[in-house]
Amino acid sequence: MTTALPIQTERSVGEAMKRGALGRCPACGEARIFQGYLKVRDRCPNCGEEMHHHRADDGPAYFTILVVSHLAAPLLLLIYTLYRPSTLTLIAAFLGGVTVLSLLLLPVFKGGFIGLQWAKRMHGFENGAPDRPSEP
Template sequence: MSAPATSQLAPRSVGEAMKRGAMRRCPACGEGPIFAGYLKVRDHCPNCGEALHHQRADDGPAYFTILVVSHLSAPLLLAIYMLYRPSSAVLIATFLGGAALLSLLLLPVFKGAFIGLQWAKRMHGFGDEPDRPVEP
């Protein structure tokens, strides 16, 4: 039996799916956790059974994390230096630690959002079958 064409399937909300993914929840139901660890994606949602193993986030979340962290850090680094003139060692230690912490916090957020986008757009196997209602 062939899979239904994407145009015949009900549209999925991209914003809602990305928001659910960014909150580390299943893009389909918004309830089940999407990660089994820090960045390890579950094969299926424990709440609704949605298959999540299709995801192909690859390097996208890392690139977005670098983009956001560097765009936040660079102006802040310049402002702190111009206002307070801290020593180089203090400046480097502070901003290295801050950039590392912010990167670790943002990486799963971006990865979840990428998975939500892929689910909503029915990419990489997420659209092979029609949506099923969430079972209680």
Template sequence: MTETAQDDDRPTGQAMRRGAMRRCPACGEGPLFEGYLKVRDHCPNCGEAMHHQRADDGPAYLTILFVSHLGAPLLLWVFLTFQPSPVSMLIWFSLGAIVLCLAFLPLIKGAMIGAQWARRMHGFGGEDAEPASS
């Protein structure tokens, strides 16, 4: 099978949306995570192996990037418009950054795992789909 045929049967956008919704990128039904961020080894619905995922630090870096790019213009606008005290800005923007990071992190991690699954990265769907035995 050619690379384009392999890519066509696993749409990247759909897999990333399913992952961002915390669902299995293969079937869209089974839960992707066991808890807040722990990825299941296999989908309980379709049995797709998820232990191949290598999200590592990528979701954390992207979360920090997104939250800082959302927060910086808002911080400047609030300061110039309302001129609150520095302590109140520190408290409210710190709390806001924490809440946004906690909300975005599982979404971004799920989307990243969905992209890895769709692009057949790290053993998803390849010959080395099962972990090597030692």
């Protein structure tokens, strides 16, 4: 006797990552995915999708560092070359700017990583709630 496997429809990677980056559940796009700054809810309160098994560990931090450093380094060089501010002013301004930008981007990248994992059925997302059609 053969066992029929459930038919799994394709999940939109772009849509799931966009929903995650906006801080929403990648499955339904309605409820908030975070219950704090970076603490992911165990389950979506709207659709019931389990999220406790996500594996967005160091990836979001690496991407945040990559983006922030690639934005800050040329800007630092440009401002120093054009205006020649004092060292203390330059350090203070860039330290503050880099900190704020990092804190803003980290949850965006973490949500995107969780959306990618959900769309690709990675790390336990393959047995989650049934697929839902994309909203227009």
